[in-house]
Amino acid sequence: MTALTVDTLAPELTRQDRCDRCGAQAFVKATLPTADGLELLFCGHHFRAHELKLVAAGATIQDERHRIDEQAPERV
Numbered sequence: 001m002t003a004l005t006v007d008t009l010a011p012e013l014t015r016q017d018r019c020d021r022c023g024a025q026a027f028v029k030a031t032l033p034t035a036d037g038l039e040l041l042f043c044g045h046h047f048r049a050h051e052l053k054l055v056a057a058g059a060t061i062q063d064e065r066h067r068i069d070e071q072a073p074e075r076v
Contacts, residue, residue, distance in 0.1 A: 010062050019043035029062040030054045044068055 010029075017026040019042050026041035032054075042050065044065045054061065 012067075013041070013062070013064050017041050019046055021046040027064045027068055030059040031062075033058045033060070 013026050013029060015025055017029075018024065019026050020040050022043060022045075024043040024045075027044055028042040028047040030040045030042065030047075030050075032038045032040070040054075040059075047054075047063075047065070
């Protein structure tokens, strides 16, 4: 099973986006195929724990886990 990924024009997740499970920085957004398009945010750990169920439910996945190791920009 593979997840559907959203269009690359989707806005990047920011540091203010937090995992709905633990409050860590979110790197994945899952949008469920419901009438209201429920969006869930996950850190990498919690996405891995729920990935199969989300994909099976037909969720669209915006996966930005490749950004986990990015350094924060320096403040001047």
